Amino acid sequence: MKIHEYQAKELFKKFNIPVPNGAVAFSPAEAGAVAREIGALPVVIKAQIHAGGRGKGGGVKLAGSVAEAGKLAGDIIGMNLVTHQTGPEGRQVQKVLVEQGLAIEKELYLSIIPDRSTARIVVMASEAGGMDIETVAAKTPEKIIRVGIDPLVGIQPHHCRQVAYGLKFSPAAVKQFVPMLSALYQLFVEHDCSLVEINPLVLTRDETLIALDAKINFDDNALFRHKDVAAYRDLDEEDPLEVEASRFNLNYIKMDGNVGNMVNGAGLAMATMDIIKQAGAEPANFLDVGGGASAEMVANGFRIILSDKNVRAILINIFGGILRCDVLSTGVVEAAKKIGIKVPVVVRMEGTNVEEGRRILAESGLNLISAKDLKDAAKKISEVVRA
Amino acid sequence: MSIFVNRDTRLVVQGITGREGQFHARQCILYGTRVVAGVTPGKGGQQMDAVPVFNTVREAVQEAGANCSMIFVPPAFAADAIFEAVDAGVELVVAITDGIPVMDMMRVKACLRSSPVRLIGPNCPGIITPGEAKVGIMPGPIHKPGGPIGVISRSGTLTYEVVYQLTLKGIGQTTCIGIGGDPVVGTGMIDCLAAFEKDPDTKGVVMVGEIGGKAEEEAARFIKAHMTKPVVSLIAGLTAPPGRRMGHAGAIIDGAGGTAQAKIEALKAGGVHVCEDLGSFGEFCANVFV
Numbered sequence: 001m002k003i004h005e006y007q008a009k010e011l012f013k014k015f016n017i018p019v020p021n022g023a024v025a026f027s028p029a030e031a032g033a034v035a036r037e038i039g040a041l042p043v044v045i046k047a048q049i050h051a052g053g054r055g056k057g058g059g060v061k062l063a064g065s066v067a068e069a070g071k072l073a074g075d076i077i078g079m080n081l082v083t084h085q086t087g088p089e090g091r092q093v094q095k096v097l098v099e100q101g102l103a104i105e106k107e108l109y110l111s112i113i114p115d116r117s118t119a120r121i122v123v124m125a126s127e128a129g130g131m132d133i134e135t136v137a138a139k140t141p142e143k144i145i146r147v148g149i150d151p152l153v154g155i156q157p158h159h160c161r162q163v164a165y166g167l168k169f170s171p172a173a174v175k176q177f178v179p180m181l182s183a184l185y186q187l188f189v190e191h192d193c194s195l196v197e198i199n200p201l202v203l204t205r206d207e208t209l210i211a212l213d214a215k216i217n218f219d220d221n222a223l224f225r226h227k228d229v230a231a232y233r234d235l236d237e238e239d240p241l242e243v244e245a246s247r248f249n250l251n252y253i254k255m256d257g258n259v260g261n262m263v264n265g266a267g268l269a270m271a272t273m274d275i276i277k278q279a280g281a282e283p284a285n286f287l288d289v290g291g292g293a294s295a296e297m298v299a300n301g302f303r304i305i306l307s308d309k310n311v312r313a314i315l316i317n318i319f320g321g322i323l324r325c326d327v328l329s330t331g332v333v334e335a336a337k338k339i340g341i342k343v344p345v346v347v348r349m350e351g352t353n354v355e356e357g358r359r360i361l362a363e364s365g366l367n368l369i370s371a372k373d374l375k376d377a378a379k380k381i382s383e384v385v386r387a
Numbered sequence: 388m389s390i391f392v393n394r395d396t397r398l399v400v401q402g403i404t405g406r407e408g409q410f411h412a413r414q415c416i417l418y419g420t421r422v423v424a425g426v427t428p429g430k431g432g433q434q435m436d437a438v439p440v441f442n443t444v445r446e447a448v449q450e451a452g453a454n455c456s457m458i459f460v461p462p463a464f465a466a467d468a469i470f471e472a473v474d475a476g477v478e479l480v481v482a483i484t485d486g487i488p489v490m491d492m493m494r495v496k497a498c499l500r501s502s503p504v505r506l507i508g509p510n511c512p513g514i515i516t517p518g519e520a521k522v523g524i525m526p527g528p529i530h531k532p533g534g535p536i537g538v539i540s541r542s543g544t545l546t547y548e549v550v551y552q553l554t555l556k557g558i559g560q561t562t563c564i565g566i567g568g569d570p571v572v573g574t575g576m577i578d579c580l581a582a583f584e585k586d587p588d589t590k591g592v593v594m595v596g597e598i599g600g601k602a603e604e605e606a607a608r609f610i611k612a613h614m615t616k617p618v619v620s621l622i623a624g625l626t627a628p629p630g631r632r633m634g635h636a637g638a639i640i641d642g643a644g645g646t647a648q649a650k651i652e653a654l655k656a657g658g659v660h661v662c663e664d665l666g667s668f669g670e671f672c673a674n675v676f677v
Contacts, residue, residue: 114489116570116600116637119496134642151493192490221636222488224463251634255626266568266634267542267597270623271665274647277626278664286627288634319544319551320526350551351526374548375666 001218002050003232006097008214011191015183018176018210022099024048031073034098035066042101045072047093050237052215053083059093062101069098094236102210107200108167109133110181112188120148121188123155123181125163129200155185169203176209191229192222241304248300250287257282259381260305260314260343262298264289264328272317275374279382284311289318289328298331303339313344313384315377320351329360336366344369344384348377389516389562390537390582390589391479391505392455396520399424399447399477401468402459403435411459411483411524412438418521424451444475455479457513457522465509466491473504481522482509482573489636492571499573506573510635511565512543523565529554534561536676537583539576540595541568541602541635545623549595552669558676561589568635570599576606584614591617591676594659596650598624599638603650607657619660619675621668622647 006024013019021038025031035043047059054060059081063069073096082090107129115122125145128136137144145166147159160178169177188196195217202212223230235243245252251266255273259281263269266288273283285308289301305311318328328349335341348371349357361368369384371377398415402408403425412435416422424447425435431442439451447453456477460468465484472480487509499506507514513523518532529547531554538553538560540546546565553560564579566572576594583589592614596603603622610618625647627633629640640646654661662671 114493114570117575117602117605119493119571121493137642150497151490152497189490192488194489219489219636220632221462221486222490225488253628253631253633255628263544265542265544266638267540267545267595267623268548270597270627270633270638271545271548271621273626274623275665283626286631286633319547351529351547373666378666 001220001223001229001233002237003216003218004048004050004234005046005214006048006095007232008216009097009211011187011216012211012214015187017180017183017187018208019214020099020102020210020212022097024095025073025098026095027077028070028074031096031098032066032070035063035069038098038100040100041065043069044099044101045069045076046097046099047076047079047081048095048097049081049086049091049093050234051083051085051091053085054081057081057083059083073098092236102202102212103205104202105205106203107212108203109136109199110184110201111195111197111199112184112193113195115148118148119151121151121185123147123149123159123163123185125167127167133199149185151189154189155182157182170207172207173203173209180209191226192219193217194219241307245301245304248297250297250301250304251290252301252304253286254308255283255285256310257284258310258312259385260284260308260311261317262287262289262301262305262314263317264319268317268319272315275378276315276381279378279385281313281381281385284308296331298328299335299338302332302335306339306341306343311343313346313381315381316345316347316349317374317377318349318351320349320354324353325349325351325357326353326360329357333360333364333366336364341366346371346377346380346384348374389519390579390586391507391562391564392514392516392520392522394519396455396522397421397423397451397453398522399426399444399451399453399456400438400459401426401444401456401472403427403438403440404430404433405459408459409435414524414527415457415521418527420520420522423447424453444471444477448475448477453477455522456481458482458484460484462486462488466495469495469506470498473499473502477504479505479507480573481507481511481513483511483513483524484508485510487569489569489571492569496571496573507564508567508573510569511567511572512546514562514564516562517560525563525565530563531557531559533559534588535559535590536593536672537561537579537586537589537591538563538593538595539579540565541597541637542595542623545595548665549593549621549668553593553672556669556673558672561586568597568637570637576602577609580606580609580614580618584616589616591619593672594618594620596620596622597635597638598627598633598640598647599635599645601644604653607653607659610659611657617660617675619662619672620654621662621665622650622654
């Protein structure tokens with residue numbers, strides 16, 4: 001789960017991690033009020049969306065007066081901001097973060113992520129702040145400091161010193177950095193984060209360390225034990241079909257193609273999307289109905305696939321292990337009767353109660369094309385799409 | 388032969404009285420697995436069919452001789468269930484549960500570093516040595532006993548598809564292991580490859596991977612350096628968009644990489660036979676494994 005910069009900074013404040021003075025604003029008037037409260041100029045107006053590259057996209061502006069703060073906020077709120085991370089359709093900006101401008105001496109990079117192969121929590125830092133860390137990692141990997149921390153031991157001051165001296169901090173900066181990194185690690189662990197990133201971490205001209213940007217991603221698997229974090233969710237940042245699907249506990253991701261698909265199991269679902277592409281079409285979605293899907297859940301998934309106007313055909317690929325083919329077929333027939341399926345549906349089923357499942361489909365009176373195996377399903381999809 | 392599970396496996400099912408635990412314990416018994424005990428805290432003294440239920444895994448080990456555990460405990464309590472099984476001295480823990488927080492698994496894995504206990508999973512369908520023991524939720528009938536191919540996979544139903552195609556071609560399996568779809572798993576691809584290389588009855592290996600992480604790339608280097616037996620691989624997710632979690636917690640293309648294309652290239656460089664058409668997987672294997 002992602003959150004906005006202003007929310008991440010709220011969390012940072014709780015852990016005494018220094019951030020610029022500022023607050024979120026939902027209107028030009030509010031932005032002006034915040035600027036007045038800050039009481040210093042310039043202030044920075046920053047679009048709040050769940051994507052990076054906001055500056056280059058025109059979503060970050062400097063205001064030299066309270067009036068200008070309001071005007072710039074008015075320009076940015078409501079704009080459709082396109083960055084290299086939003087896709088060409090861009091994202092609607094609903095709010096801005098108004099912050100005190102800083103006299104920046106140096107920009108650094110700092111992040112904490114879990115490393116899956118070593119099962120350690122890794123602190124990554126670099127003097128190349130404000131830049132795309134992937135580019136730095138690719139071009140000059142030696143510039144990146146990495147410290148792996150055993151989660152059973154936790155972060156120790158010596159880890160923090162190792163990073164601080166690697167970043168060539170002065171003694172005054174080291175003194176600030178050690179407790180800051182320690183606090184950042186505590187935040188990471190206590191909130192079950194999957195990423196905490198400060199890019200850039202700024203050293204100001206008067207030698208103060210401040211987090212100029214803040215990015216926090218949370219482990220979706222742990223949200224059940226963080227109701228406060230779950231409250232940060234911004235539905236405006238999510239695709240409406242995906243939001244609706246999540247209400248039914250369906251694992252659905254909208255894509256751009258023309259062949260909808262419903263599969264049991266994430267790996268098989270990904271492989272089915274690949275098969276659709278190989279058959280000469282494009283997948284319209286990822287949808288994993290899981291092993292315990294009821295007829296109702298299946299019907300809901302079907303309805304969501306069909307809500308996508310781009311869908312011209314549907315491929316159902318079910319290898320029944322826990323999921324029974326007769327349960328699936330009942331769901332498909334129920335959905336069809338409720339909303340009316342107008343596109344051709346290719347159905348490939350295997351596993352438990354497969355004959356019963358095929359019988360239910362065949363006797364439904366619907367336009368359902370049975371495929372005997374995956375090769376046959378791919379062939380039939382490509383025929384249906386070409387028609 | 389086989390790896391990790393066989394007819395000597397004596398299984399305790401943690402979470403046996405829950406809906407999933409009951410259903411799958413019965414399926415394993417039907418397959419012929421020796422299910423010797425179940426554990427649900429508070430329900431000790433009950434029976435699930437002919438299987439005695441205990442309050443603790445320790446009792447299941449001491450009184451019923453369990454040496455392997457299969458875990459059907461909900462995500463909030465699953466790490467604790469794994470720790471309990473490890474403490475109780477089982478040799479193999481198979482964690483089926485999907486949705487365990489990553490930090491919990493980081494701690495489990497760190498703890499297991501200094502333990503002889505093997506963990507498979509979590510978020511996996513389990514492990515089966517066809518004809519001998521099923522410790523998982525996979526459908527038994529699609530498997531063909533007697534080998535000679537070992538199967539390793541990050542997936543559940545995609546594994547079944549692959550296994551079924553092998554069986555239809557008359558290619559049997561020694562052991563099939565679902566290592567799970569999470570980013571932090573107890574047993575990795577390299578662990579399984581090494582074990583299959585050592586197993587005299589396994590003559591070749593099928594490896595099913597997907598986007599996210601670097602497991603396949605690391606496996607490719609291991610295969611090139613250490614494997615004499617042929618390896619066929621299939622990678623799911625060539626069409627997956629970056630930055631999105633595709634069902635499995637570990638299936639995400641992020642800044643650290645993990646695209647299907649990169650994995651396929653690394654595997655080919657490692658001498659692996661990569662099948663890029665799932666529909667013809669069985670034929671592809673028949674050609675490689677003659």
